[in-house]
Amino acid sequence: MTSKSKYPDGDLLLRTSPRPSDTNMNGDIFGGWIMSQMDIAGGMMAMETTGGRAVTVAVDAMKFIKPVKVGDVVCCYGKVVRIGITSINIKLEVWAKPVLREVNANKEGEFFMVTEASFTYVAVDHEGQKRQFSKIEILS
Numbered sequence: 574m575t576s577k578s579k580y581p582d583g584d585l586l587l588r589t590s591p592r593p594s595d596t597n598m599n600g601d602i603f604g605g606w607i608m609s610q611m612d613i614a615g616g617m618m619a620m621e622t623t624g625g626r627a628v629t630v631a632v633d634a635m636k637f638i639k640p641v642k643v644g645d646v647v648c649c650y651g652k653v654v655r656i657g658i659t660s661i662n663i664k665l666e667v668w669a670k671p672v673l674r675e676v677n678a679n680k681e682g683e684f685f686m687v688t689e690a691s692f693t694y695v696a697v698d699h700e701g702q703k704r705q706f707s708k709i710e711i712l713s
């Protein structure tokens with residue numbers, strides 16, 4: 574499932590940087606923190622794309638490729654890969670850039686892929702019931 578690309582795919586949706594409170598006992602950033610950033614980024618894209626509220630209904634398998642450390646600049650990229658009747662599927666990638674830490678001399682500052690996953694969102698109304706949205710507006 575891992576992309577071999579050297580560059581992120583999709584639109585830049587979110588940039589952030591983890592704090593010491595986001596680490597586990599090894600000093601690495603919790604996978605859950607990264608998933609949460611992905612869901613925030615994908616959720617914004619889902620709401621913008623469907624023109625209203627959207628909720629996360631499913632996430633496919635994820636593999637964390639490299640650890641993220643405190644102070645790294647973390648970027649989340651996304652693109653809509655499938656448009657259904659009430660749902661959309663967004664491919665999300667997380668990339669990180671070490672800023673505050675010493676890295677291997679040849680790779681200092683290198684932008685690396687952390688993980689990727691496919692998130693599915695369902696458009697909902699104010700009562701939380703699924704709603705149809707206009708595919709034509711999205712595709713035009």
Ligand SMILES: CC(C)(COP(=O)(O)OP(=O)(O)OC[C@H]1O[C@@H](n2cnc3c(N)ncnc32)[C@H](O)[C@@H]1OP(=O)(O)O)[C@@H](O)C(=O)NCCC(=O)NCCS
Pocket residue numbers: 628629630631656657658659660661693695697701702703
């Ligand atoms: C999302 C929710 C409104 C869907 O309601 P529902 O009536 O059960 O909807 P359906 O089973 O008919 O599925 C709706 C759409 O989601 C898709 N979907 C449902 N389960 C899916 C899954 N596991 N993977 C991918 N797509 C899924 C369906 O294919 C359908 O897409 P389409 O209309 O584009 O064809 C409802 O399940 C819900 O409120 N879930 C909680 C969401 C939430 O709170 N998320 C935050 C995490 S706590």
